[in-house]
Amino acid sequence: MENCTMEKALDIIVNTFHHYSTRVGNPDTLVKGEMKQLITKELPNFIKNAKDLQDVKHLMQELDTNQNGQVDFKEFSMMMARLTMATHEKMHENAPDKDHHSHGPGLEGKGGSSCGSGHGHGHSH
Amino acid sequence: MATKLECAINCLVEVFHKYSLTGGHPHALSREQFGKLLEKECSEFTKKSKKTVPEFMKELDINQDGFINFEEFLILTLKMVIEHHEDSHKE
Numbered sequence: 001m002e003n004c005t006m007e008k009a010l011d012i013i014v015n016t017f018h019h020y021s022t023r024v025g026n027p028d029t030l031v032k033g034e035m036k037q038l039i040t041k042e043l044p045n046f047i048k049n050a051k052d053l054q055d056v057k058h059l060m061q062e063l064d065t066n067q068n069g070q071v072d073f074k075e076f077s078m079m080m081a082r083l084t085m086a087t088h089e090k091m092h093e094n095a096p097d098k099d100h101h102s103h104g105p106g107l108e109g110k111g112g113s114s115c116g117s118g119h120g121h122g123h124s125h
Numbered sequence: 126m127a128t129k130l131e132c133a134i135n136c137l138v139e140v141f142h143k144y145s146l147t148g149g150h151p152h153a154l155s156r157e158q159f160g161k162l163l164e165k166e167c168s169e170f171t172k173k174s175k176k177t178v179p180e181f182m183k184e185l186d187i188n189q190d191g192f193i194n195f196e197e198f199l200i201l202t203l204k205m206v207i208e209h210h211e212d213s214h215k216e
Contacts, residue, residue: 115135
């Protein structure tokens with residue numbers, strides 16, 4: 001991501017959620033179909049590689065902590081946090097140099113990278 | 126090719142390391158490093174919350190070791206993204 005800042009990242013997360021949540025029913029929650037579209041279109045590399053998140057129905061149940069059949073933004077933000085943990089772990093697994101603190105590509109996988117910041121292809125220290 | 130959302134998630138990892146790798150443990154922010162992160166990345170959020178750096182430290186430093194680790198940083202991002210979402214409806 002070009003000029004990655006916290007604010008830009010948070011903007012993208014909120015905007016992406018709304019892009020799908022406004023389609024059907026309550027404009028501020030995701031129903032199963034919306035969640036599936038969001039994952040397929042916006043997280044194709046991340047969810048593919050995160051085995052435990054593959055099943056959308058299971059994922060919905062997992063995130064829908066108030067059990068109303070929909071995922072609101074607070075519930076969705078937990079998925080973002082889990083993916084941030086998971087991609088960080090992957091960056092260390094993929095690190096070119098295990099002896100120092102370095103990162104390889106995250107959940108997007110090798111060869112699938114290019115977020116345009118020069119990061120993700122190993123910064124050794 | 127990673128999507129915009131995927132890059133935003135990777136960016137959150139990058140933001141933490143921008144400050145954590147400037148010295149000390151690579152996965153911990155000292156009070157000084159954390160202060161810089163708050164000032165540079167979260168200025169609006171910190172302004173609105175009216176909390177000081179030590180107050181934020183106290184709130185986020187769950188294991189009370191005097192440092193903010195990556196998991197503790199994620200708690201801050203959760204708070205911020207939830208507030209960001211609420212603000213988006215006020216605009």
